Structure formats: structure tokens, C-alpha cells
Amino acid sequence: MSGPHLILTKPRHAESYSMHTSTIPASDLTPEMLATWREIQRGNPALRNPFFCPEFTQAAALVQEEIHIGIYVDKPLEMVAFLPFKQVKKGKAAAIQFSDYHGLIAPANFSIDGQSLLRAWGLNSFDFRYVPTDQQPFQSSTFEQNDSHVIDLKQFTDSGKESRKLRKLAREVGPVRFESHTTEPAVLQKLIEWKREHCKRTGFEDLLRDRWTRDLLGVLQHTQAKEFSGQLSALYAGDRLVAAHLGLRSATVWHWWFPSYDAELSKYSPGLLMLLKLIEHAQQVGCEEFDFGVGEEGFKQRFATGVVPVGKGSMKGSGWQQSVAHKLWQADRRISQSRFGDRYQSLFHHASN
Template sequence: MNPISSKLRPGIELIDPSDLDSGLMQTWRQLQAGNPLLRSPFFSLAFLQVVADVHSDVKIAILRDGDTIKGFFPFHRRPGARGAPLAAPIADYQGIVGEAPETVSPRDLLVACGLTTYDFDHALRDTPLFERNAFRRTGSPLIDLSDGIEAWRAGRMNSGSALKNVERKLRKMERELGPVRFETDDKAADTWTTFLTWKRAAIAAMGARFVLDQPWAMQVLERIRGTDQPEFSGRLSSLYAGDRLVAAHFGMRSENTWHWWFPTYDNAASRYTPGLGLLLHCVRQAAKEGLIEIDLGRGDERYKKEFANETRALCEGSLERGLTPPGAARRFRKFTYRTAETVLPPRYLDLKRRAFNRLLRAGEV
């Protein structure tokens, strides 16, 4: 076993990803399968392994109650004893696979992991350790297909005309541009290149930094793209009108969940809403495969509200050792956010939150 592996706190053992033997891997998979809230591919063992192959600072805390493993806590240990969620900021779910025993306090976990702070912004609100230390509550919209695609479609039709408009525009695009063709997992190199070009341009138009321009993030995506296992795979889905590519999306699939991750489309075809047309085709494909849900990821974009019929509760906050300067800064952030929440409009509150995150390098890998 790697020298880092040691029991540093009662009930907490710190290991390297390479220390995961077949027994620990089986326990990980059992914990994920035993909790519907952990369906996301971000909680999959394969996702951890891909990220750990790219990033050497990934560690795992094994959380025990007596001799029973209750959870696995993967994280990045960054310089200055700053902890970050696995694959932040591209991870749409963060935290513990399983649960933390009630006897484990935030301080216990941080000390055992050699951390002063741990920032999170996509943690499950169902996890008490994170919910109690959060300053912001959010959610991830879901397309729940557990009752079948027709039940989902009927519910969306009753909620408005958005889905009907998407179907109408798909027919219009077919008439004007050519036959519509959907690829569940497009292997063409040109499609991947065009996908990245469109996504980079869309992010630049928003004045933001393209996260995939970080070499480690691109390496993670490329490795996921090359992974195809029953319980985990990457997918570059595409929509064509005639021979013309009009929309593409790269996401991940676990045994039960398809995660909507990086969508983009051809701006020149925007009047046909090809991105939404692609999403609708993905919903149909998910139903054919017997998937339970498509997770649209955190955000309040209009299309997510129109397509989603469920929401998974998330939270944002931090674990910190309050007597340290980084810990005190995070406690101050929580206090000021809660105070500002009562007086600032949402837009300015979000700007304040983002500014604090940049200052603290919260969740930065």
C-alpha cells in the first residue's frame, strides 16, 4: 500500500487512488448503487480514475463507522492546504460517495485530509455535513423518465408550448435544410473539432474563460470520450440536417443517468433551435435505453425549466478551520452573503458571490 495510506483520525483513512483494491472498488460501487441521489456519472469510480490519471493531487478519505465503510470522499489537495472537489470546476456533482458518519465533524475530516479549507458549490443538500455548512441553496433540473417518455412528454405539454415548438422547428429544419439525423455517439474527428470551436466561441461571446482550455480539463474530457463501459461512458451526440452539423453535445452516461454537460450549436441555424432539437432526440434515446433520467446540471436557463420535471437539491459553501486566516475568510464570506441576501437583487448577489470565489480561489484546481 502507498505510504500516504494511514489512519489519521478515528474512522478516517487517507489513501491514494492507486490504493483502491478490488474490495474497496466493490464497496464504492455498492454505495453508489444503494443511493438514487448518487446516480450521476460524476460519482462513478471510472470518473475518479480518469481524473486521478490526469491530476496527481487527488486523494481519497475512507469514512468508517467501526469496521464498516460508510463513504468515500475524493478531493484535490492543493497548495496551501486548500481542498477542492474532484474535477472542480467542471464537476456538476461533488462530495461523498456514501455518507459521513455522524461522529465525523468538519474539523475531523479536514485535519485527516491535511486541509485547512474545502470549498464546494455542487454538493448534495441531502448530505448533512455539507448542508449545515452551506450559504447558498440551488438545484439541478432533471428530466425524470422513470414513468416513461410519454408521461414526461404529457407533463411538459401541459406546462406550456415549448416542447411543441421544438418539435415544430425540427420539422421546419428538415423541410428547409434536409433530413434530420441524430447520432448518439458521434466518433467523427471533424464533429469533435467543430464542437470545441462552437463551444469556445459561445463562451468567448459571454466574456468568460473556456474551462476546457485548461490542459488537464481537456485531457479529462478526451479520456472520458474514449471510455465505453456498461456503468460509465462518454458521449458526443450530434444532430445533422442533411450533411450539415447543426448541434453537438458532450456528456457522460452512468448505468441510470445521462448527464447533459457541454451543449453547443451552429449559430447560423439558431432559428431552428437545433440545440433543443438535439436534447429532445437525446431524451428519446435515453428512453429507448431504459435510462431513468437526464440530468441537465445546475442552472436556471429557460430551456432547463421547460424540459425538466424534477430537481435535485444542491448547496454551496465550505468546510473550514475557523482559526486559520483562510478559514476566517470563508466564515466572513458566509456571513456577508447571508446578510446581502436580504437586501441585494439576485444579479448583484451573484456577482458578489463570484467575486468572493475568485478572491478565495474557491474550488480552483
Template sequence: MRSLSSITIHRPEELDAPLVGAWHRAMEESPEYANPFLSPEFAAGIARFRSGARVAVLREGGEPVGFLPYERNPLGVGRAIGLGLSDCQALVHLPGVTWDTHALLRACGLSIFEFDHLVEEQKPFAEHVTGTFASPVVDLRPGDEADYPQWLRATYPGLAKTTLKKERRLARDLGEVRFVHDERDPRMLRRLMRWKSAQYRRTGRMDRFSRPWIVGLVDHLFQLREEHCTGVLSVLYAGDRPVAAHFGPRSHTVLAAWFTTYDPELRYYSPGLLMHLRMAEAARHDGVRVMDFGRGDKEYKDWLKTRELRVGEGFATRPHPVAAAHRLWRRPVRGLRNTVLAHPGLRQPADRLLKTVGTLRSGRAAATRTR
């Protein structure tokens, strides 16, 4: 165990080059911290659009050894930076560093710190974890330069026949299938947002792209070209027609599967699955070693995963009335959601209800436009 000498608080965009370099070194020291959501660049991106973004820098003998990015509201309620968007959260630190959670919260001016994708190795936060959940990943092993059909048959023999058959049918119906791993056309990013917004509305979910700060963040990450955090837009085409698209950040070795969507008119070709398979193969060639899907039960994740990480959800607190009130408000909502997600018998009716709501909402919107 290594003792800390101080904790200082900074705005992410104000970190100087030595501090950013120390953060990068901490990411590189441990594979669990190599995720782009844990990078200083992602924290700085959030800070462009969220005024409460901060970073706690933990020091040992004056040297920076740990970094906790977080958001804070005026009442001292804290949350992991990008909570609701980030699929990986942690205090990024060098091996052997530990901390007292109450002292950390005090230094940050927080009464409570909420998280929902906390890296399992964060032992000082362990007593504050209220539940752990599977987060599927795909290990992309380096290998020979086999072409896509050979790679698919070797890696996913159960899916290969059906997938290749659907791709051939797509090519026959619409034109040659091609995949662009790093598409730089911003018009395709706008199309992805439109498709995803329509998908959210159809399924009754909150439309993330109705929030200007999320649109701004995605635009920013699309332009970002840094080793530890680069925004990657991938597009699957049939002829000249876009079929499916994905946007997510990547580090040197980890690609985060973030926003995937497709043309709903072409859903019978399983474009989402085709997209993920092409992404995995292209990312492997580009040096990525892990594709991280984030927590959540989806059939395609079960098909493609090679293993699962465990991520934690919970509230780190210190005695304070605001912390007690926030926890009383938030915990029942999380508990209900997790109960539904954990039981297929409840999840399917809930999905049907959300889709019905989405249909009614879309119908009202269409009626309003035609008046």
C-alpha cells in the same frame, strides 16, 4: 449511526479493484449517488490532469464504507473534485454512515473544503452550507416503443407542435434530420469544442476549452466505456451537416447534460432545444432514468424539467488562518454572482455586458489575425 474506525488517503488512479468495487456499490445503494460525476472513474480522469486529486476512504471495522474525492493544493486548501466542471458532489457512502467533518478535514490535510453542487443529503456538511440552489432534472419514465413524434406529443404537449414544425423546416431547408445518440467520430468532438469556444467568447464567458487540462479530460472521458461513467457524444444532423452536439458523462441510470452547443448560423431553428429533446428520448430507450441539467437558470431547463433537486454551496472549515483567508477571498465573489443570478433585473444587464465584452474581444482577435 455507524462509527468509523479509520480514514485513509489515496490517489484516485491508485485505487485497487476491491476499493473501486466498494465505491460502485455505495453509488448503487442510494439513487442520489448514481451520478457519473460521483464515480471513481471521473475522479481518476481528473487525476490524470490535476496533480492534487485525492480520495479519502472511510472505513468501518476495516471495511470501506465511504469515499470523498477532492483536490488539495500545497497550502491545504481543498475543493470538491472537478469544482467548476462537476455538477454533482458528495461523500459517497453506504446508508447509515456518518462522519465528523473536522476529523475528516484533518485526515485529508485540509483547512477548508469548498463545494458548489453538494448533494442535499450530506447532513454532516449541513452547517457549512451557505446557500442551496435548484438543480433541474428530467425523469425519463420507461414506456412503450413509441416513435419520436408520438413520444414528444405525449411528454411535452406544449412544445411538440412548435418543435416538430421547426424540425420539418430544418429538414426541408438542409436535408433529412437524424440523431446519433452515441457518435464515435472524434472529429465531431473537436467540432463541438470549437463551437463551444466560440459561444463562450460571444457571450463573454471564460472559454473552458482554452484550458488544455479540460480538453484532455473531455478526450479521456470520450474514450471511457465503463458502466458507472461513460462519455457520450450526441449529434443532431440535417442531411450531412451537423446542427447541434452535446457531450456529457452517464452512469447506468443518470445522464449529465454537460456541454451543449450548436451551429450559430442555424439558431433560428432552435437547435439547442431540438438537441435536448432528442437526447432525452434516446437516453430513455438506452436505460437512462434521469437527465440531470445541473444548477443554473436557463429557459430550456424550465421547459423540460420534471422536478428539481437541491444542491448546496459552501465551505467546510476547521480553525486555521489559511481557511479564514480563503473564505474571505472567495465568499464575496460567490455572493455577487448569486445575487445577479437570483434577480432577473440584474441578470439581463449582466448578460448584455458580457456579450458586449465578448463582441469586443472577438473583434480584437479578428483584427489581430488580419494584420
């Protein structure tokens, strides 16, 4: 594997002087770096999800400041690895917001001391939520594990249980039409409007209240590359938009991400109808997997054929910091599960900062 053309430094704390590192703004990724990134992705099936594609990181960098890439090169072993991250403050980094998967872009057999690598990039900590548990450098800093539910599209067959609602929608509202991708701004705006109304109605956090989050969806709607694309799908009944979904697609995976629907038509289960149309379309275009991300929603359990284990935690730059962080998390966990949970729920968050 040929490495990218980089200005590299020998890290002071590295265990081996064959290890060279650099950090760059995501906007400075060169064509050579991107080619290496994609070659690593193709060679490691665990990186098949679109959130691991460089285009997602580049899109995030267009709407947010301080999106960086940590780069590792071992010249004798011809080994290259990348870590996209957001610089929260000096020495403190976190996974890019809204990414349902993150971690090292590295070969499947990549193994290294994560703390040494972190220090080599000038970081004291890296907070993460959805790193695949098979990524060795993060294993000692993972506090809890969750499952991302997936469908093996080669195994999936639709039972047809929802066909009655589809026929009823067509009969009572209008002929049903599905568009796998639209560039219409009005569809994205309606999706955002529905999503924010749903959050207000149900009491969930409004993830789209900040301008940059809405801008990110707009950038991804218009990102159409060979091995990555944002897919804004629309379901109509006659001329009426019934449901919309903005998801991401890689060469082999379709990822379920931002769905919403017209609440006035909820009796037709428009969100579920959209999901079934998306799964059918993903099969038709040759995707091998449909990924729901982490969550315990009933429909994920109903349709999933497997899971991808992912870890949540915080990697620290030294052993004693790692030990303290883990103990704080355990204490916060115990308190949050007790009758004092509501009052002290953010203990770990504030202490770790």
C-alpha cells in the same frame, strides 16, 4: 460490505479510534476499492448521478495533477466512505473542477463530524459548489443552496411543439439524423470550437481555454464502462453537423453537460432539437432521470419535473475557521449585491485563500 484493502492510519483528531483514514492518489484506486465504491453507489439512490462514479474521478486524474481520494473506514460498523478531491495546495482541497455533483461516496445513513474527518485526511479546508444538501457532514459548512433541475423520464412526454422546426430543417438543409454516441474526433473538435466561439461572442468565460479541459472531454468521449460512459451525441442535417453534445451517463441517469451548435443554423433551434433527441433516446435505453445540473436557463425550467438541492460552501478544519469563513461569505454577499459589487466581488475568494 467488505472494505478495500488499505494501509490505514488512526487519525490523531478522530473522536473514535474505530475510525481509520487514508488518502491516496486517484490513480492508486485498486479493483477492491472500485468494487466497494460501486456497491455504495448502488445502495444509495442519492449517488445515482454519473459524476459520483469512480470513472469520472479517474478521467480527471489522467489530465490533472493532485487528484486524490480521502478514504474512511469504520471496521466495527463495516462502514466505508470516499471523498474525491483536488489538492490545491498543502492542506487546502477543492472539488474536482467541472463536476456538477460532488461530495462523499457513502451510505445513505452516513453521519460524522465533517471537521474531524477533514483533519484526519490532513486538510484544513475543502471548497465545494454542488454537494447534495442531504449529505450531513457538509450541512454546517454550506453557505448557499441552488437547485439542479431534473426530468423524471417516466413522467416526461414531448408536446411535439418543435416538430415544425425539425421538419423545416430537414426540408431546407437535409434529412435529419441523430447519433447517440460517436467516437469521431472531428465531432468533438467541432463541439469545442463552437463552444469557445459562443463564449467569445457572448462574453462568457471560456471554460475550455486550458488544454487539460479539452483533454478531459476527449478522455470521457472514449470512456465506455458498464455503469458509466461519456456520450458524444451528434445531430446532422444531411451531411452537415448541426449540433453536438458531450454528456455523461450512469446506470440510471443521463446528465446534460457540454452542448453547442452551428450558430449559422440558429433559426432552427438546433440546441433544443438536440435536447429533445437526447431525452427521447435516454428514455429508450432505460434511463430513469435526465439531469440538467444547476442553472436558471429557460429550457431547464420548461422541461424539469423536479429538482435536486445542492449546496455551495467551504468546510474548514476547525470551528473558529468555519465561523470566520461564513462571516466573510456573508460580507462578500452583501457587498456584491450593493453598488460596490463589481469592485469587491472577489473579497471572499481572496480572503478565504
